[in-house]
Amino acid sequence: MSSIIQVNNLFKTYKIYKKDPGFMGSLKALVKRRYEELHAVKDISFSIDPGELVGFIGPNGAGKTTTLKCLSGLLYPSSGKVSVLGFTPFERKSAFLKQISLVMGQKNQLWWDLPAIDTFLLNKEIYEIPPMQYKKTLDDLVNLLDVEEVINNQVRKLSLGQRMKCELIAALLHSPKILFLDEPTIGLDVVMQKKLRDFIKEYNYKYGSTIILTSHYMEDVRQLCRRVLVIDHGTLLFDGKLQDLIKEYTQYKLITVVFEKDIERKDISKFGEIKEFELPRAVLSVKREESNAITSRLLADFPIADLNIEEIGIEDIVRDIFIKKRR
Amino acid sequence: MNFQVLTTYRTNFINSIIATLVWGSMSFISIFLLTARTNTVYGWTREELLLLTAIYNIIIGTFHMVFSRNFERFSRIIHFGELDSLLMKPIDPQFSVSFWLFNYTGVFRVLAGIIFTIIILHSHIINPFNLVLFLILIPVSIALMYSIWHLISTLVIKFTNLSNIIDLLYEINGFTRYPQEMFRQLNAFAFSFLIPIIIVVTIPTKFLISKATSTDFFLLLSMCVVFLICARMFWKFALRYYTSASG
Amino acid sequence: MRYWKIFLLNFQIVIIERAISFVWFLIALIPPFVLYLYWRGALASHGGNIAGWTLSTISTYYFMLVIASSCFMAHIEENVAREDIQQGGLTKFLVKPFSYYILKLFLETPWRILQGFYGVVVLLLFAFFFKNLFVIASDVKILALSIVIIILAFILSFTFKMIVGLSAFWLTDVGGFFQLVEAIILLCAGLLMPLSLLPDTIAKISYVLPFAYMIYFPIISLQGTQNVGQLMNIILVQLVWIAIMAYLYSLLWKKGVRKFTGIGQ
Numbered sequence: 001m002s003s004i005i006q007v008n009n010l011f012k013t014y015k016i017y018k019k020d021p022g023f024m025g026s027l028k029a030l031v032k033r034r035y036e037e038l039h040a041v042k043d044i045s046f047s048i049d050p051g052e053l054v055g056f057i058g059p060n061g062a063g064k065t066t067t068l069k070c071l072s073g074l075l076y077p078s079s080g081k082v083s084v085l086g087f088t089p090f091e092r093k094s095a096f097l098k099q100i101s102l103v104m105g106q107k108n109q110l111w112w113d114l115p116a117i118d119t120f121l122l123n124k125e126i127y128e129i130p131p132m133q134y135k136k137t138l139d140d141l142v143n144l145l146d147v148e149e150v151i152n153n154q155v156r157k158l159s160l161g162q163r164m165k166c167e168l169i170a171a172l173l174h175s176p177k178i179l180f181l182d183e184p185t186i187g188l189d190v191v192m193q194k195k196l197r198d199f200i201k202e203y204n205y206k207y208g209s210t211i212i213l214t215s216h217y218m219e220d221v222r223q224l225c226r227r228v229l230v231i232d233h234g235t236l237l238f239d240g241k242l243q244d245l246i247k248e249y250t251q252y253k254l255i256t257v258v259f260e261k262d263i264e265r266k267d268i269s270k271f272g273e274i275k276e277f278e279l280p281r282a283v284l285s286v287k288r289e290e291s292n293a294i295t296s297r298l299l300a301d302f303p304i305a306d307l308n309i310e311e312i313g314i315e316d317i318v319r320d321i322f323i324k325k326r327r
Numbered sequence: 328m329n330f331q332v333l334t335t336y337r338t339n340f341i342n343s344i345i346a347t348l349v350w351g352s353m354s355f356i357s358i359f360l361l362t363a364r365t366n367t368v369y370g371w372t373r374e375e376l377l378l379l380t381a382i383y384n385i386i387i388g389t390f391h392m393v394f395s396r397n398f399e400r401f402s403r404i405i406h407f408g409e410l411d412s413l414l415m416k417p418i419d420p421q422f423s424v425s426f427w428l429f430n431y432t433g434v435f436r437v438l439a440g441i442i443f444t445i446i447i448l449h450s451h452i453i454n455p456f457n458l459v460l461f462l463i464l465i466p467v468s469i470a471l472m473y474s475i476w477h478l479i480s481t482l483v484i485k486f487t488n489l490s491n492i493i494d495l496l497y498e499i500n501g502f503t504r505y506p507q508e509m510f511r512q513l514n515a516f517a518f519s520f521l522i523p524i525i526i527v528v529t530i531p532t533k534f535l536i537s538k539a540t541s542t543d544f545f546l547l548l549s550m551c552v553v554f555l556i557c558a559r560m561f562w563k564f565a566l567r568y569y570t571s572a573s574g
Numbered sequence: 575m576r577y578w579k580i581f582l583l584n585f586q587i588v589i590i591e592r593a594i595s596f597v598w599f600l601i602a603l604i605p606p607f608v609l610y611l612y613w614r615g616a617l618a619s620h621g622g623n624i625a626g627w628t629l630s631t632i633s634t635y636y637f638m639l640v641i642a643s644s645c646f647m648a649h650i651e652e653n654v655a656r657e658d659i660q661q662g663g664l665t666k667f668l669v670k671p672f673s674y675y676i677l678k679l680f681l682e683t684p685w686r687i688l689q690g691f692y693g694v695v696v697l698l699l700f701a702f703f704f705k706n707l708f709v710i711a712s713d714v715k716i717l718a719l720s721i722v723i724i725i726l727a728f729i730l731s732f733t734f735k736m737i738v739g740l741s742a743f744w745l746t747d748v749g750g751f752f753q754l755v756e757a758i759i760l761l762c763a764g765l766l767m768p769l770s771l772l773p774d775t776i777a778k779i780s781y782v783l784p785f786a787y788m789i790y791f792p793i794i795s796l797q798g799t800q801n802v803g804q805l806m807n808i809i810l811v812q813l814v815w816i817a818i819m820a821y822l823y824s825l826l827w828k829k830g831v832r833k834f835t836g837i838g839q
Contacts, residue, residue, distance in 0.1 A: 341747045341750055342747050342748075342749035342750040342753075344750070345747070345749075345750030345751075345753055345754065345810075346749065346750060346753045349750075349753045349754055349757045350753070350757070352757075353757050353760065356761075357760075357766055360761075360766065360767065360772060360773070361609075361612060361616070361766070361767065363771075363773060364616075364620070364624050364625065364771065365616045365619060365620050365624070366620075367619050368612065368615040368616045368619060369632065371616040371646070391777060486593075488591075488593060488594065489593060489594065490594065491594055491597045491598060491601070492597065493689075494598075494601055495597055495600060497603050498601050498604045500607065501604065501605060501608060502604075502608060505608060505611070505612060508613050508615075509612060509615055510611065512611060512614060513611075
């Protein structure tokens with residue numbers, strides 16, 4: 001199967017204007033501006049096949065969104081070759097645009113003062129969707145997302161979650177072959193995040209469209225993507241199955257404990273690696289499979305005021321990968 | 328601190344300067360052109376109309392320096408629903424809304440106005456008593472203009488979608504560039520409605536050209552006092568309405 | 575057909591925002607009204623005639639000016655410069671397979687139509703109460719050609735304002751630039767006073783610039799002071815300016831988008 005997206009040696013560099021702090025800095029900036037070069041993307045290459053559900057993960061500012069914009073035609077590369085659906089994205093040919101869709105978490109395309117259905121009708125005309133197909137797609141999506149009651153209300157009156165759902169519908173009415181999602185679950189509550197993830201998974205399964213999403217939430221990627229690309233400081237650190245990434249790098253969980261009474265360091269060292277120990281607080285790194293059991297033991301054996309179990313954060317995983325790559 | 332804010336947004340600083348220079352010049356150019364083919368209009372000569380424009384720039388320039396940015400900010404505060412956090416602060420809200428920002432670039436208009444005033448009047452002799460009354464009336468006029476703006480801006484608390492009310496106020500200011508005699512043609516109702524705004528520049532100017540009467544002086548003074556009180560009362564009323572309405 | 579549907583969808587927004595639209599109309603009403611009052615006094619102390627303009631022709635001029643400045647003149651530059659370019663809203667247009675120019679045209683036109691509606695209502699009131707102060711052409715041919723001139727004036731002002739809006743691709747100080755443009759239009763489009771009343775040099779410059787063809791010529795065409803030949807001439811000049819503006823627009827658009835997508839938002 002030939003790839004639907006092909007990226008070779010992508011580079012993207014920005015100029016950032018710098019200003020000195022304080023009053024003198026402001027005066028200086030009036031007269032002359034200094035700038036630095038920011039290398040947002042450094043030599044990234046990969047290819048994606050049709051129907052894949054791929055995640056770009058990395059910390060904020062890693063270069064994920066920049067790569068996504070290069071794929072969708074919103075940025076042109078400083079150098080390198082990008083081919084999507086056989087087109088060069090930044091030429092933004094009409095035939096290309098009709099087959100893709102971009103949803104950015106913060107920017108919305110829905111008309112604020114009108115009901116969502118009006119924006120849907122607008123897109124129907126813009127993408128020249130035949131009426132029968134439009135009706136069928138609309139009904140399917142509305143059912144999948146359960147927004148029947150809200151599509152006729154003014155968008156400004158909808159909650160963030162409902163708005164996000166309507167944005168997705170607006171983006172999918174023309175049945176794009178590729179869907180780009182930039183930080184789709186940002187700002188949403190836990191329940192809504194899950195609903196959105198379920199929808200994306202189901203959409204990919206049902207319609208077979210290629211979906212690329214960027215996120216700095218591990219959970220987004222864990223739930224959705226079989227394949228991940230880890231990007232940090234503009235470089236591609238890992239490209240492969242999520243399973244492998246998890247197995248290799250996230251075998252551990254972090255347990256943060258706040259003790260009511262002082263205890264000895266050696267008392268808890270048998271449970272796992274002590275990452276931090278400053279009473280009354282301590283942070284333990286324990287094996288994933290054992291985390292529940294260890295938590296029960298801790299609660300039973302020690303006077304504990306507060307306990308928190310966390311995933312190892314993306315930053316930690318990425319740092320680990322980076323360190324490992326350096327060796 | 329304010330100057331830094333002004334220059335950090337380098338763009339806003341240059342915008343303000345260009346706006347000030349452009350509209351300052353246009354106010355003189357337009358009167359110059361309008362009076363190109365006529366001698367007197369409504370009993371005012373060309374020179375007197377230019378003087379009117381110069382005084383207009385002094386009053387408007389000062390008003391823009393001290394107040395207009397604040398009114399724009401007020402409109403934004405209401406639009407973005409930030410009035411609550413303003414009311415929480417231990418400062419009288421009217422004060423913090425009115426005096427928060429200072430626009431230095433307005434000083435150019437004031438200077439232009441002063442220079443033109445001196446140019447036009449340098450060969451005239453001005454009764455010192457009239458001069459004193461003129462100087463007293465300048466802050467009075469500015470205060471009257473402020474209270475009119477404040478009264479109308481307070482409406483935005485209820486009618487939050489009228490974001491262009493400030494633009495309307497800028498246009499209404501434009502009335503003040505013309506002699507009050509011009510507005511007598513309107514029917515009595517409209518004229519009396521407009522009196523507070525149209526006397527703001529004309530009356531002080533009349534003192535400089537010895538055309539003013541004591542009625543003018545007391546009219547401007549009393550209007551100022553009345554409107555300041557009305558503005559304050561309406562403001563308090565609107566805030567009460569706002570705090571009782573938003574549950 | 576799809577163009578018509580998109581236009582209608584845009585119209586709905588304006589109907590919801592009609593209160594704001596009315597305030598804009600009031601704002602457009604004030605300067606011509608004040609200037610009209612001024613000229614009444616000027617004419618009175620000048621024997622009722624200044625360079626061929628009488629009370630009825632000047633009243634008609636400033637009256638039509640209210641409609642012209644609110645209805646024929648586009649105001650799209652703020653939206654293009656601030657919301658689309660500076661705040662990055664342009665991205666949602668770049669991703670769609672549809673002309674940006676036409677989408678903006680459909681956004682702007684409903685506002686002009688609604689303002690035109692307010693203007694016509696006020697016009698009917700004015701014509702009713704001040705019959706003798708309102709004089710427009712009665713010849714059908716002239717009226718028909720005037721309508722053509724008005725439509726071309728709108729297209730011309732819209733394309734020009736789009737170009738002004740595109741300046742945000744290169745200028746950070748768009749506000750100052752807009753003020754400058756507004757001041758030039760005030761003088762050279764006849765918004766301050768009829769061009770034939772301006773001093774010779776300024777008038778001559780104004781006749782050469784495109785702004786007179788957005789406001790001044792449409793008004794005096796409707797007033798019936800021009801014959802058919804002169805009207806055809808005006809139309810010709812408008813078409814030439816539209817061609818120039820259209821070319822400039824597409825050039826600046828290509829360059830601007832290239833820059834925008836080089837920087838990213």
